[in-house]
Structures are given as C-alpha cells and as structure tokens.
Amino acid sequence: MKKLTCLGLSIVMALSLLTACGGGETSTAGSETGSTPSSSAAQSTGSTGATQEITGTVNTDGSTSMADVMAVLKETFKEVQPGINVNYTGSGSGSGITNVLNGSVDIGLSSRALKAEEEEQGAVAHIVALDGVAVVVNPENTVADLTVEQIAKIFSGEITNWSEVGGADAEIAVFGRESGSGTRGAFEEIVGVVDTCVYTNEYSSTGDMVGAVAGNPNAIGYASLSAVDESVVAVKVNGVAPSEATVMDGTYEIQRPFVMVTKEGAELSEATQAFLDYATSAEVAEYIAAAGAVSPQA
Numbered sequence: 001m002k003k004l005t006c007l008g009l010s011i012v013m014a015l016s017l018l019t020a021c022g023g024g025e026t027s028t029a030g031s032e033t034g035s036t037p038s039s040s041a042a043q044s045t046g047s048t049g050a051t052q053e054i055t056g057t058v059n060t061d062g063s064t065s066m067a068d069v070m071a072v073l074k075e076t077f078k079e080v081q082p083g084i085n086v087n088y089t090g091s092g093s094g095s096g097i098t099n100v101l102n103g104s105v106d107i108g109l110s111s112r113a114l115k116a117e118e119e120e121q122g123a124v125a126h127i128v129a130l131d132g133v134a135v136v137v138n139p140e141n142t143v144a145d146l147t148v149e150q151i152a153k154i155f156s157g158e159i160t161n162w163s164e165v166g167g168a169d170a171e172i173a174v175f176g177r178e179s180g181s182g183t184r185g186a187f188e189e190i191v192g193v194v195d196t197c198v199y200t201n202e203y204s205s206t207g208d209m210v211g212a213v214a215g216n217p218n219a220i221g222y223a224s225l226s227a228v229d230e231s232v233v234a235v236k237v238n239g240v241a242p243s244e245a246t247v248m249d250g251t252y253e254i255q256r257p258f259v260m261v262t263k264e265g266a267e268l269s270e271a272t273q274a275f276l277d278y279a280t281s282a283e284v285a286e287y288i289a290a291a292g293a294v295s296p297q298a
Helices: 006-020 067-080 093-101 116-120 148-155 182-191 206-214 244-248 270-279 282-290
Strands: 039-044 052-062 084-090 107-110 123-137 173-177 201-203 219-224 255-263
Touching (some): 052 093, 052 270, 067 123, 067 282, 084 270, 093 107, 123 182, 148 173, 148 182, 173 182, 173 206, 182 219, 201 206, 206 219, 255 270
Parallel strands (some): 052 084, 173 201
C-alpha cells in the first residue's frame, strides 16, 4: 500500500478539469445548517441551479490511521468547496471522540466502532471507509501466515518464540499502540485479547509502529493497511492476505471502520455539514481507494 504522492495530485487535476467542463453539480449543506462564528454561507453562484459556495472552517481531530483518507478528502473537497478550510489533527481515536463530545472540534475521527458508553453520551457514527488492520513483521522474518488463534497467543504472551509458529529460534518482540488508539482497540477486540496483551513496547502513532517493526527483525505489530509499505511485511491471516479486495468481501478477518463522529443534537455549521455529506457520498469511493482504504459506497 503506497502513500499518496502523484496519485493524489492526479485526482485533484482530474476534478479541476471536470469542474471547468461544467461538472460541478455536487450538493452542499444537508438539512442541518446552523451558523457558527467560523462559518457563513456565501452568495449562490447563480440562479441556474449551480452549486452554492460556502465559506468556513471545519476542525477535525482523532485517528492517526485516517491520515491518508483525510488528506485525499481534504484535497478533493477543496475543488468542490474552495471557500471551506478543513483542519485535521491526529491525536488518536479516543481523544477525537472526547473532543467532539465536549464541543472543541466539529468532527471527531475514530478508527474503530463506537463503544456503547460513547453512544450513550451522544456520539453518532458516520462510516466513511473500511480498513484492514494488518499484522506486520520485519522483512527478515520467514513467518508468512498466522491463524487468529496464534496471533492472540503471541500478543497475550502464551507464544513467546518465533520457532513455535514455524519461524527462527528467536524471542518475539510484541509491539502495540498506546491506550486510547483506535487501531489498538479494534485489533484487540477482533482478535480477542482485550486487556490481556503483553507488549514489549507501545507507540503513539501508526508511523512509529511501522518504523519500530521495520527496525527489529524479531518484532510483530499491527497497523492500518493503508500505512503498510515496503519496510514491513503484512502476514496472511488464516491464509488470507490483507487487501482492499479481501476487506471488501469480508474474507480478511481483522478489519474495522473509519468513522467520522458528531454529537447527537448538536447543530452542525453549514461548512461542517457540507464536508460530512461529501465524505460519506458515493462520489468519493475512488479517492478513498487511492488512500488505501475501502469505501462502503463502492
């Protein structure tokens, strides 16, 4: 999975051409069109049904695993609504949910499903994409396939040597994300190791996790599929390699949603509603795929 480079620019150029040819027919704000100090509606582009231009700022915060998806959504949305500035801060899923509930940001970002207690506090999930959580090892590691049961035993400390799963005679270094990480929460819940993991080290971001595994021949960790590059190897799980196709058809078992979170009853600014509508629409499916995830609208 390669990070966005020229592909992101190509998408933006393509959108620009479409707009120039009269293809700018995207709708803007939905039914909730409250006003905030940072957002105000601009004049309509005309009386012929053209897209209304909106100005304002949308502040988002949360999952670091959603960085690539947010980057492509911000780029392409700017072509649709150039007057709206979307800010992204990657502080972790738990922080993003907390911040949208306390009103300090417009949209929280979570790379796991919402917990019951979060929904009870008013958190509302809007699924933007699906993502595989890849189990990654160093390229020097000869282990290429693990069962979910083996993965659970490795992360809970029951299996401590690579020779027990067909690898070299070497102690396993178990790497994980920090408490509050959406990737950690999703991985531990799916694998069945909530509160039982025995980590050698914990890391505060997806990039740090991948870098740590890349630098240790005996390491194992987990990361968003979109963050996996040539520095690490994603092992098969129960014989199935993680990919966009296997996440979409459900055959890859360790997967989770990418979620935009709002607060029930909170009136969204026109700019926020416009961005949320765009991010959850079918038209962004190809852009989300370019970011290494899978759109539920695909």
